[in-house]
Each structure stands twice: as C-alpha cells, then as structure tokens.
Amino acid sequence: MKIAFMFPGQGAQTVGMGKDLYEHYEEVRKVYEEASKIAGKDIAKLTFESSLEELSKTENAQLAIATMSIGILELLKKENIVADIAVGLSLGEYPALMYGGYIRFEDGINLLRHRGYFMGNLVPKEKYAMAAIIGLESSKIEEVCAKIREEGVFVVPANYNYSAQTVISGEEEGIEKAIEMLKESGAKKAIKLQTSGPFHTSKLEEARKAYKKELEKVSFQEGNIKVIKNLDGTIYKASDDMQEILANHIVSPVRFDKAIKLMEEEGIDTFVEIGPGKALSGFIKKEKKDANVFNIDNIENLTKVIEALKQLQ
Template identity: 40%
Template sequence: MGKTAFIFPGQGAQFVGMGKDFYDNFSVAREVFDIADESLGKYISKLCFEGPDEELVKTENTQPAILATSIAIYKALQQEGVDFEYAAGLSLGEYTALVSANALELEEALPLVQKRGKLMQEAVPLGKGGMAAVLGLEKDKVEEAINKVKDFGVVEIANYNCPGQIVISGERDVLKLAAEEAKKLGAKKIVFLPVSAPFHCSLLQPAGERLKEELKKVKINDLNKVVVANVDAKPIKDKEEVPPRLIRQVSNSVLWCDSVNTMIDNGVDTFVEVGPGKSLTGFVKRTAKARGVQVNTLNISNIDDFKEACEFLSREG
C-alpha cells in the first residue's frame, strides 16, 4: 500500500479566478478566504477571484493569495476524508505544507508570507535581478556555465526542479551571460521568468535575516504530518527545525527534485498537487521517469479536478 503526498505550488502558479469555485461550493473553503481577508485587512479573496492580474502578480499579494487558495482546496479534500502522509511545497508552497501539517496557524501564516514577499522584493532593487529556467542541460553543465561568469557578479542555481529543468537566479546582466554559456554547452532553451526579484540566491540573504525577526513572532506547533524541506530535501523532525529552514530557504537553492526522490524513497507513490497550476505535477512525472519508477500524479485547481481526485483517492485508499 503506497503513501500519498500533497504538494503545494509556489509563486507563478496564480491565475485570476483561482479558488472561486471552492469558495462557492464549500463552507470550509469559504472560511479560509474569510480568515485571509480578516488577517490581511484587505480583500485578498476578491484579488484571487476577480484580479486585476497586475495586482495579483505583485509578490506581496501573490504569496498569501496562493497560500489561501491551496489551503481552501486542502480543507475541502479533508472534508471528503482525503488526506496525506507526506507534504512538500515549492518555495512559498513550503509554508502551505507547514499549515497543512499543523505547524503554522493559517491566520499567522498569511501575514507572514505577505511580509516574506515584501522582504524578498525589497532585498534587491527592481529590475536589477532576475531568474531563468535552463532546459535540457544536466546539473554539472549548468554549474559549469555559472562558473564561467561568476567573476562578473552573482548568478546561482535557484531551483533543481526535475531532470532537464534547472532555474538560475542572480543579477540580470550576469544571468544573461550565464544563459549564453549554457546555450554553448547544449541547453535546448532558456526561458527568462516573469519574476520581480532574483529568488533563492545569496542576493536575498538580507531578506532571510529580516524574516528571522518575523518568525520569532509566530507560534510554531508540533507537526502532525511529515514535511520535506526545500533546503535539504529531508523530513523536518521537529518544530525547532522550522524557522532555520525557512530562513535559509530564502537565499538557498530549492532542492525540489531531491525532495520528490526523498518521498519516493519513503514509499510515496501518489502525488497530489493542491492549488493553482500544474507545474509540480510535471516535475514529479519527469523525476519519477528518470528513475524508472511508476507514480500516480493528480493536480487539483478546480472542482472537476477535485471530483476526479476524490474518486481516485477513495478507490486507492
């Protein structure tokens, strides 16, 4: 009997209209959005359901908006008797995973991620940093490309998403040079990401330091589920480990591929992406395929997905 992992998306997965069908159909989901509006003192629900997009994409709005939507869907699943043994989330999604595992209270997590978004944004002047996905190039080759340009400034690996997809982050000019080098080494494609800051690189260390102060104000509970952390791809053993890992996560690489492998090694064979978008599902499929392992993947960002997933999981369960 395999285990189930719930995986939670990060920034970039948002879309206008997300969570609306859950809000309309589930009182537990409505409650989540009500808590979000109350704890942030503004209509985050309206931003999720109606936009405008240019407001929703602002980091300090995106982060609580995705967290609220993912937890609203999670609460609806819980109500249907569907639950998980393992959880992980990409970057911001790690906070959602911690809420789902009872380590963070929703009403404290929402203002915390809003603040996190602000701090990450303020760490580097707008337009100075960026991120790019390098497609079709192995890890050591991406590292080689970075080494060739590191004398010009900061560029580092931000995300190990899955085999053949690595995200680099840093100062915009140096990022472009690294992208050129990656192409010379055989990268199939470079995609510059529509983000407002160079997340998960050392330029964001000041944001991590400031986040440390914010985390001191937040109550952290014992985890009632296993959460695999981004920074080391290992299960968080107890609540004392939560703040240091969240602080490091801001300026360190996200080891997503390794996190998926950790869950597979621990008997997880069903991965359910809970929240907007479906990129994590794609990363899981490619990671499992590279290992020659069979896994089930589901993603839930609307009511139709939800019904299908509930049917599948109750059959499997």
C-alpha cells in the same frame, strides 16, 4: 497507497484561480475570509478581480496561492483524504507546514504577509531575472554560473526542480549571458520566467534579516505529518530550528529534486498537487513515469481526484 500532497510556488498564479471553488464551497469562502482578516487585504478580490500584474506582486501572489491551497485542503479533509507526506515549492512550504501541524493557520498567513512584502521590497535595485534551464545536468549549470560570476556578474542556481530542470536567478545581464552559454553547452530549452526578484539567492540577505525577526515571534508546533524541507530535501525533525531554516530558505536554493528522491525512498506512489497550475505534477511525471499524479485547481479536477483516490484506496 502512499500519498504526497504538493503545494505550488510563485509563478503559478492566474487571475480568477480557484473562483469556482470559492463560489461553490462555504469551507473555501471561510478560509479566504479568515486569511483576508489576518493579512489586512481582501484576498478573494485580489485573486478574482485584479490584474495579473497586481496579483503577481510578490506580496500578493504568495498570499493568494497559499490561501487557494489551504481552501482545497479543507475540502479534502471533509472527504477524509489525508497525506503521508507534504512538500511545497518555496512559498508552498508554508501550506505544507500548516497542513503538517507545524504552523498555525493564523501564524502561517501572517508570516506569508511579511515574507511576501520583504521579498518583494527589500531587494537591491539592479534589474533581476530568473530562467528555467531544461535538459542539462545541474553540475554543468553550476559551472557556467560560476564562470559568469568570475566576470563580476551575479547569477546562481536558485531552484533545482528535478534532474533535468534547474532555475537560475541573478542580474538580467547574467541571465541573458547564462542562457546563451547554456544553450551552447547543450540545454534543450532556456525560458525566462515571470518572477522578477533574485529569489533564493544571497541578494535577499536584507529580506532574510527582517523576516527572521518576524519568525522569532512565532511559536512552532510539533508536527503530525512528515514535511520535506526545501533547504536540503530532508524531513523536518522535532529538534530543527524552524526560525533559522525558514529565514535561510529565502537566500538558499530550493532542492525539489532531492524532495522527489526522498518521496521515492519513502514509498510514495500517489502525488496530489494542491493549488494553481501543474508545475510540480510535471516534475514528478518526468522523474516517475509509473506514479499516480493528480492536480486540483478547480471543481472538475477536485471531483475527479476524490473519485480516483477513493478507488485507489
């Protein structure tokens, strides 16, 4: 058995996520307490007691999701369940890098504090939106986006989730136009997402520059577990310029589709999504019908998954 740990991105947040784990496990509470000290805000209170609107602000959602994921990792560590490879979606790359030993916990939380703030606030003032396009190959989506850009309206692919799902990002007008054109081109579904910024596009250049300065203050470590980059779907190497990669990550599309292919090449047969929601598990199930796919976002799932993984070992 070869295991991948997968960490979700923004959009997976729900009020109260992980509360049962927080109440039940001292290890999880400790992670929240430490993360809250570093971030300068009470992440438990924010996650369990605020409104969805407040929690969904980029500067809050990134910290809340990552803290929940890291809390669950502590429980898996206690059970001696380890991964052969780790991957995240967008902000999920940070818990993956922390798990892989590339970034210290304190640095990771501090980076997400800045990343979330810059991505949420250093954004041009136009109205932006994102939409998931399902059932159409990415080359067709790229073509339609290019046509709309020729008309002077900004829209680009931002997340290549798996072969049949790509998320587009851009001006609201461009997204509406793209949805219409892509449905005409044969897309099965086009769903507007609850994430509002033009994430993973060139519109976040100002955020990238500001964030790069924060990244330059961090000393990265040599990792001990393989971690896949969102940027190009390859594994991080010791020679990689982490500051450059993680800064460019903000303005570049996420290639989760390539990460899935790479995990297949690496012989991964068991996938565990760690944190809120089941989005990444869903992508894997679409591409790999015979894989063992699990997600851990509450005590019930945690117990079942630990039991199942021990039987598979």
